[in-house]
Amino acid sequence: MTTATASSSVGAGQGTASRASQSREQWASVRTYISAAVILIWCLAPAYWMVVTAFRQVGFTYDTTPWPTHVTLDNFLTAFDTSFGNRFGQALLNSIIIGVTVTVISLIIGVFAAYALARLNFRFKYLVLGFILGASMFPGVALITPLFQLFTNIGWMGTYQALIIPNISFVLPLTVYTLTSFFREMPWELEESARVDGCTQGQAFRKVIMPLAAPAIFTTAILAFISSWNEFLIASQLSNEATQPVTVAIASFAGAQPNQIPYTAIMAAGTIVTIPLVILVLVFQRKIVAGLTAGAVK
């Protein structure tokens, strides 16, 4: 099952492959492609429907023809139309500002914490771990009212920090735990030997450990970014028109009449919102591969 074709070619180079195993590998690669196709269908079919709907005329929202019909770009124009007070463009920017800030800050302080938890020896380690995990256990819906009052009292309502700081706290437990678990698996003796070679502890960490940890760090970054990108509950109460993220902007889309859910405009917005993330992942994926190569060189 785990036959990686890359490593099998190494095996073939060593001349251990018989004809039987070759055909077995071909079969394995066919299976890989079948699996990949199933994954693609499962993940993309609903998204496909989102895109098809995004391009449908409002009057034909519920058309169930499986391919695009009544095609129009109106929904995308509607999403960005600012005349009725929609601020989707601004909201997109806000989401990026909030998402990037949350990701960077939570990664930095998460790396600190994870390093301490994985590498240092100190009292109350379990207390700290329990505390961090405990922060992921309270129903999010019940956090809103206290936070609302806290931020009203200190005059932070509608500010970026009122959206960024809660988001950092929401992603921190996951960030710290993921990074800690990966840091535990690092070959730290490499850091020691780098120090023997004259590096300081900081240099050793940056130059030897960070490249090795790259897959973990980029994975964590994606997790953190998307979770902040998705956040709705807190933002819906604590943001204002100038700072609201896309999730809130989408929720404020409205049909031509009350009670109408503007599915086509929501799907158009969903499509717009998803594209930058997919690009982001494609870019990050290069980094992940780069991190791997750096690790292999050691």
Next chain:
Amino acid sequence: MKTPRFLFPAATAGILALTLTACGGGGGGGTTGGGSDAEANLDGRGPITYVQGKDNNNVVRPLIEKWNAEHPDEKVTFKEQTDQADQQHDDLVQRFQAKSTDYDVVSVDVVWTAEFAAKGWLQPLKDKMAIDTNGMLEAPVESASYKGTLYAAPKDSDGGILYYRKDLVPEPPKTWDEMMEMCSIAKENNIGCYAGQFKQYEGLTVNASEAINSAGGSVLDDEGKPSLNTPEAEEGLNNLVEAFANGNIPAEAITYQEEESRRAFQEGKLLFHRNWPYIYSLISTEGSSQVKDKFGMAPLPGKDGPGASSLGGHSAAISVYSKNKATALDFIKFLTSEEQQKFFANQASLAPVLSSLYEDQELVSKLPYLTVLQESIANAVPRPVTPFYPAVTQAIQENSYAALKGEKSAKQALEDMQKSIESAGAGSQ
């Protein structure tokens, strides 16, 4: 070894709790005094903020521009909430609980008035703050009042209407029994007979209350106590239960909200359909509509004559925490004036609260259903006016849903509703 360590957060939390209580303020308890806030700032003038849900037809902005041009020192800022009633409600509650001065004039759904008034969040519109309700329809005024005091100015109204296929049924049914008899016509044409909104959500409260009220029952008595243990209430709810059981209401109607049911009707799959007036323009113009010229509108059918619609709509209220209540009062008078009411009706098809406008020839020719709607609103019963509305609607929804699905009898469902509503009010001394 690990166990005690792992449990430490709880202990620490306990200690921290003691130290933080003082500054925690225990906010959000929904407790009120209200009295002194209601006396303050009655003469305040200056800029204010007006808050309402999504302005679907873009009628509020032009109106505010007009106001601002005339009142340069008392400008109004428009804060638009989302389209979701629940989110609007929670947004207002958060502000009120924090005694926020951000919002001055708020648009409240008819069903929230009693709750907000009892929490002491709305400025009573009496004495110095009184407004003139002469000429307004009775039901909207009633739903904007609590314990005999007006807390909000009715702004727009809404009532249920029976849509029917005039190509198949020449004369609309006057009573529920008549309608059920006409279901044979639906069968002949191989379409469903009747549907309203029966998914478990606020719309089900509307439909179930209409059924109960139309049969002569009521959800709450004049004292605000539940009154569901009556044969009339049982007959009303049972009408729906039976129609589901014998297929006069198609089974999929259990998933219908306003839009799903509208689609079924406009795709020609229903003979009769209960909905709000807003669908009129959609059915008559939308590209996918199969019944553009084939439908008529009538009051809801009742027991012996027209039924009792549930009332929808919004009122404008002043927050007790507002700093500029004199300006706020002027602004709600402006919002509810005849001129603006007509503008709302013309531009956004919002049903006016002034009875005179229902006779207005210009409006009637534009909105041909106005006469029917006036009758509907005249016969309308406000949804239960109670400060415990969230609990009451929960009780109605959950139990009538179970009854419609055949999981319990109408009688049993009403008994459970009765008990649930009694319990909701029982926490009070």
Next chain:
Amino acid sequence: MATELGPTPVKPASGAPAVHHGPKGVGEDNRILSQGKWASWLLAPTIIALGVVIVYPIISAIVMSFQKDAGLDPATGLFTAGGPAGIQNYVNWLGQQCAAPGGGTVACPPGTLGGQFWSATGTTFLFTVITVALETVLGFWMAMIMARSFKGRGLVRAAVLVPWAIPTAVTAQLWLFMFDFNGIINKVFSASILWTGSEWPAKWAVIIADTWKTTPFMALLILAGLQMIPAEVYEASKVDGASAWQRFRLITLPLVKPALMVAILFRTLDALRMFDLPYILTGGANNTTTLSILVINQIRQGFNSAAALSTITFLIIFLVAFIFVRFLGANVVEQSGATGKGKK
């Protein structure tokens, strides 16, 4: 790199804890002390961030949960503060007791939120167990495929993230739209299922939507874990003639376990707090009310009682997490336990 291979399970390639390299005796104590100082500096930002945004609300909720909800004063028609409640709010939830008209309490009649506590707990656990299990299996499978090198791997990796990249607010509407009685799902499968209108279809609708949405989270974390396994480990094991299943069970699984456990742990915590999907898809009807939905419904009816429910939910989740960490080995610092133990 440690590569003791063969039929015995491979030990994760962690070096011995750093302390062991240091001098023994007095020196070690000093080092622990200075490490403790270091650790407190490194952990401070995390603790502060969590303290402000999460611990403060939790504590204020706990304080409120010992207060009665505001009651109506019949004379004025206004709500008045309820006063101290002791543990009554907790007793009411756990025993499904509601206020009785004449004073005291009665068993909550159907149609009250109080009567839904245990069924909501059951529903929450049902959703959690099924979705986390499905997501783990599917996520593992996806990660294994993505870890292979084949043409179009980049495409698959990007595609896998799509469900997760679409904001939940859109996802929920998308599934509601697709699960419509006249929607695309019934059409494609020529079915006429009332997805949101009857109990099990409604539950499955929530489960399918949640699994679709969050499997990428699992897949991504597991993939990162897979990528930390050096290729040499596999090659050596192949030379040893281990079968695919043996390699999976003896190499992949133990090496991925830390990442896998973190992924399962956090998915479980999230699933136990599931809110948006069932709320938008079914509104909590047909026995799909989760604890979080119950909390928000209760917030609208009475905040102090909702605070008690939040605290109960917190304790339930705490218990689950505790069992997880204690008995299922999801402890991310387990291996370093030897040095951490015995300090208190």
